[in-house]
Amino acid sequence: MPLSQILVELAxxxxxxxxxxxxxxxxxxxxxxxxxxKSYRGDRDRLGTxxxxxxxxxxxxxxxxxxxxxxxxxxxxxxxx
Numbered sequence: 499m500p501l502s503q504i505l506v507e508l509a510x511x512x513x514x515x516x517x518x519x520x521x522x523x524x525x526x527x528x529x530x531x532x533x534x535x536k537s538y539r540g541d542r543d544r545l546g547t548x549x550x551x552x553x554x555x556x557x558x559x560x561x562x563x564x565x566x567x568x569x570x571x572x573x574x575x576x577x578x579x
Contacts, residue, residue: 503575503578506571506574506575506578507571507575509567509568509570509571510567510568510571510572510575512564512567513563513564513565513566513567513568513569513570513571514564514568515564516560516561516563516564516567517560517561517563517564517565517568518564520557520558520560520561520564521561523552523557524554524557524558524561527552527554
């Protein structure tokens with residue numbers, strides 16, 4: 499197996515992992531937001547486990563980057579045969 503194919507497969511795995519982990523963060527925040535909207539605080543602030551605001555823009559950017567890398571790697575693997 500050539501090194502280039504191994505690197506493309508690695509890129510596919512890392513892209514899927516990056517996108518998948520950040521999608522999990524979005525799902526968790528949506529669920530947490532619904533629970534907060536019923537509480538006295540409302541969902542005006544999104545706090546992470548350490549008490550700081552979560553940078554949701556960074557989360558969405560990471561989803562886009564991971565998806566782009568995964569799509570590129572999948573297309574590369576399909577065209578190589």
